[in-house]
Amino acid sequence: MRLQHLLPNQFQKAISQGWPLLVPAGVIEYHGPHMALGLDTLVVDELLERVSARVDSIVAPPFWYGPTGYAVTGANQGTLDVSTERFGRHVKDVLNSFWDMGFKWIIVCIHHQGLDGPEALSIRQAAAEVIFERSHLERGDAWWGKAPLDPKDKVFERIQVWPSVLPAAAAQGVVMADHAGYYETSLLMAAHPELVKLELLGSDAPWFCNAPDSKATQASSEAGNLMWQAMVDAWEADLSRLTRPARPSPTDVTMQGLF
Numbered sequence: 001m002r003l004q005h006l007l008p009n010q011f012q013k014a015i016s017q018g019w020p021l022l023v024p025a026g027v028i029e030y031h032g033p034h035m036a037l038g039l040d041t042l043v044v045d046e047l048l049e050r051v052s053a054r055v056d057s058i059v060a061p062p063f064w065y066g067p068t069g070y071a072v073t074g075a076n077q078g079t080l081d082v083s084t085e086r087f088g089r090h091v092k093d094v095l096n097s098f099w100d101m102g103f104k105w106i107i108v109c110i111h112h113q114g115l116d117g118p119e120a121l122s123i124r125q126a127a128a129e130v131i132f133e134r135s136h137l138e139r140g141d142a143w144w145g146k147a148p149l150d151p152k153d154k155v156f157e158r159i160q161v162w163p164s165v166l167p168a169a170a171a172q173g174v175v176m177a178d179h180a181g182y183y184e185t186s187l188l189m190a191a192h193p194e195l196v197k198l199e200l201l202g203s204d205a206p207w208f209c210n211a212p213d214s215k216a217t218q219a220s221s222e223a224g225n226l227m228w229q230a231m232v233d234a235w236e237a238d239l240s241r242l243t244r245p246a247r248p249s250p251t252d253v254t255m256q257g258l259f
């Protein structure tokens with residue numbers, strides 16, 4: 001379900017049942033002559049939509065306007081850039097508000113430039129600041145130091161940044177470090193065929209559309225469907241692991257049996 005479509009009673013149910021909030025983060029950036037500028041955001045939005053069809057969760061509206069550093073093209077070819085610092089401050093405001101709303105798990109998903117690019121780093125910094133500042137505000141001084149945290153207290157995991165391609169999907173051959181090549185083109189062909197025009201890939205296409213190990217001309221929706229399957233499966237597995245209540249230890253089971 002989409003956050004923007006929830007009625008208040010549905011929102012209350014999601015909060016009381018501890019449903020994770022999934023937040024797509026992307027950019028507007030040139031992706032070759034043959035694909036839509038929103039690719040990085042469209043991919044994470046589609047991924048989270050598919051995940052939320054399998055795992056009880058809410059999908060937030062995306063962060064569309066992220067930093068690109070004009071690494072691929074300038075603005076004249078449709079790439080948009082913003083200050084990484086100010087983007088991070090905006091993200092922090094939004095994450096703080098998601099925390100106030102009561103979401104127990106806030107998982108931001110990013111495809112653009114991986115987990116070590118400026119966009120992901122600024123989101124990760126914002127997340128860490130929110131976790132530390134809110135814990136202090138809510139629990140007081142020495143909130144970590146005064147006594148060990150309850151093992152069920154997952155405060156450090158409450159806001160996380162995950163890549164679109166989790167390790168289990170990467171192990172199946174899905175490659176994230178691709179720009180407008182075989183992988184991204186196949187993903188978009190499978191999800192939004194109307195946003196891909198392979199016939200526009202001429203001999204003047206940029207090098208990254210035709211890299212030796214990732215040629216956009218070889219992309220197909222069949223390949224894309226397999227990639228989606230691996231990516232969604234990996235997200236479903238990791239998300240279920242995160243939100244599943246901790247299983248009682250063997251000792252607990254024995255104790256329950258005794259009493």
Ligand SMILES: [Zn+2]
Pocket residue numbers: 031039040112178179180184
């Ligand atoms: Zn991309």
